[in-house]
Amino acid sequence: MKKSPSTARGTRTRQALLDAAEQVFSEYGYSDASIVRITERAGVGQGTFYLYFDSKLQIFEELVEDLNRRVRHAMAEHATPEMTRLEREREGFRGFFRFTAEHPALYRIVREAEFVSPRSLRLHYTRIVEGYIEGLKRARDAGEVGDIDPAVAAWALMGVGEMIGMRWVLWGRDEAAGDPADPLASGTDIVPEHVFDHMMQFIERALDARSQSAMPREAEEARS
Structure with a gap:
């Protein structure tokens, strides 16, 4: 289920995760990509990921x-x-x-x-x-x-x-x-x-x- 941010900061964080995911999926492929790699690339904690995405x-x-x-x-x-x-x-x-x-x-x-x-x-x-x-x-x-x-x-x-x-x-x-x-x-x-x-x-x-x-x-x- 899509989770929409309620603040401008949340919108920026969510987009940062998508931008990081673009780089990680491209570099590693889906199988070797991971939530850890995505959050590290986005510069946020793993807990933040689950505020916006389930998986x-x-x-x-x-x-x-x-x-x-x-x-x-x-x-x-x-x-x-x-x-x-x-x-x-x-x-x-x-x-x-x-x-x-x-x-x-x-x-x-x-x-x-x-x-x-x-x-x-x-x-x-x-x-x-x-x-x-x-x-x-x-x-x-x-x-x-x-x-x-x-x-x-x-x-x-x-x-x-x-x-x-x-x-x-x-x-x-x-x-x-x-x-x-x-x-x-x-x-x-x-x-x-x-x-x-x-x-x-x-x-x-x-x-x-x-x-x-x-x-x-x-x-x-x-x-x-």
């Missing part, structure tokens, strides 16, 4: 929820109603990559949730994809994108962002750049601008209503 599993699940809330905020932070869907995609991906560069633990923790708390994993992706699907539906109806299946497109776009982020943000953070096919040879912890631009060109071609409408004509010309 290691509970803080893990609430950490997944906390990271989900913050990454969704980062993705939407710079988007405005006046933007086109493609402009919103660009801003959303920039926000996602900025957040994951600052919180690379997101990848590791979400992957562990598949085994530790499948409910949390499902909640994490559902909360992201629900808004994505609705936004793509509106864009399709407004003619901003082609005649796409919003659900398929949403999951495909999430996959693009996740894998690009893992390749250039998470993996090989301390390695020298090398073979493009080697996932541990990025030599960076940010998505390079040329990578981001090529990714967006790929997405724009996939979603662009003009390219979708041109496809039947091109096919007809090829047959004639």
Whole structure:
């Protein structure tokens, strides 16, 4: 059961425990993480932990929820109603990559949730994809994108962002750049601008209503 702090100091302490848990779960994995390690990292006593959380599993699940809330905020932070869907995609991906560069633990923790708390994993992706699907539906109806299946497109776009982020943000953070096919040879912890631009060109071609409408004509010309 979630325990809400009644004071500003309590709110700060609870967040300090979540921040410490992010570091500990990322560093040690769920099995080797412990409440002792979390409280030591947060600089509080073990008794304080139980004022806010009942167990290691509970803080893990609430950490997944906390990271989900913050990454969704980062993705939407710079988007405005006046933007086109493609402009919103660009801003959303920039926000996602900025957040994951600052919180690379997101990848590791979400992957562990598949085994530790499948409910949390499902909640994490559902909360992201629900808004994505609705936004793509509106864009399709407004003619901003082609005649796409919003659900398929949403999951495909999430996959693009996740894998690009893992390749250039998470993996090989301390390695020298090398073979493009080697996932541990990025030599960076940010998505390079040329990578981001090529990714967006790929997405724009996939979603662009003009390219979708041109496809039947091109096919007809090829047959004639």
